[in-house]
Amino acid sequence: AQSVAQPEDQVNVAEGNPLTVKCTYSVSGNPYLFWYVQYPNRGLQFLLKYITGDNLVKGSYGFEAEFNKSQTSFHLKKPSALVSDSALYFCAVRDYSGAGSYQLTFGKGTKLSVIP
Amino acid sequence: AAGVIQSPRHLIKEKRETATLKCYPIPRHDTVYWYQQGPGQDPQFLISFYEKMQSDKGSIPDRFSAQQFSDYHSELNMSSLELGDSALYFCAERRSTGELFFGEGSRLTVL
Numbered sequence: 001a002q003s004v005a006q007p008e009d010q011v012n013v014a015e016g017n018p019l020t021v022k023c024t025y026s027v028s029g030n031p032y033l034f035w036y037v038q039y040p041n042r043g044l045q046f047l048l049k050y051i052t053g054d055n056l057v058k059g060s061y062g063f064e065a066e067f068n069k070s071q072t073s074f075h076l077k078k079p080s081a082l083v084s085d086s087a088l089y090f091c092a093v094r095d096y097s098g099a100g101s102y103q104l105t106f107g108k109g110t111k112l113s114v115i116p
Numbered sequence: 117a118a119g120v121i122q123s124p125r126h127l128i129k130e131k132r133e134t135a136t137l138k139c140y141p142i143p144r145h146d147t148v149y150w151y152q153q154g155p156g157q158d159p160q161f162l163i164s165f166y167e168k169m170q171s172d173k174g175s176i177p178d179r180f181s182a183q184q185f186s187d188y189h190s191e192l193n194m195s196s197l198e199l200g201d202s203a204l205y206f207c208a209e210r211r212s213t214g215e216l217f218f219g220e221g222s223r224l225t226v227l
Contacts (some may be wrong), residue, residue, distance in 0.1 A: 032214065034215060036218075041204075041221075041223070042220060042221070043120075043206060043218040043219055043220040043221050044159065044206065044208075044216075044218040045218070046215045046216070046217065046218075049214065049215055051214060090158060090159070094214070097172045101164065101166065101171040101172045102172070103149060103161045103164055103172055103174065104149075104161070104216055105161070106158040106159050107158060108157075108158050109158050
């Protein structure tokens with residue numbers, strides 16, 4: 001089975017500073033990777049994905065992620081953090097179960113706190 | 117833009133009772149997923165449907181069942197509820213571009 005790991009339970013960053021939320025993956029075959037954000041008591045909102053192509057993927061709300069095959073990483077980044085970015089961030093990988101069906105397997109999540 | 121609609125948004129039940137959650141994906145979207153997210157946990161895949169047939173099964177307890185109907189809406193039925201079933205339950209649809217689009221979730225509290 002495919003899996004992702006988020007090594008940090010919490011990340012604190014000052015407003016205006018760049019932020020990075022880390023994710024590493026373990027897959028057989030080509031990885032299909034995703035980032036989602038979750039605000040308290042809300043659903044998961046899709047931010048961006050890597051399927052193939054450029055290693056730097058741009059997504060919603062100014063977020064981007066860098067796919068690094070040699071390091072098996074897919075870190076989420078933003079050049080300048082906003083207080084409103086404070087939320088729970090999940091990395092996910094597409095996990096095939098055969099017969100063409102798949103689901104997403106999520107990491108444990110990283111709580112991002114942007115300090116004013 | 118229209119999104120995945122889940123109902124009810126909040127539900128309180130007693131132990132050993134039964135609960136039903138409903139999911140209404142965007143019309144003509146044929147693939148539906150159910151996830152369970154316990155307090156402070158990551159979402160766990162329960163079950164999925166494609167064209168009204170079960171396509172994959174995850175960590176869904178035997179006390180739970182689900183189905184997708186002819187209008188593509190889906191229902192998750194949970195019986196003999198336990199305290200540990202208290203969680204956020206998400207329904208998601210799969211977009212043609214590959215990502216899953218989630219509803220706002222149904223919060224189940226078992227007392």
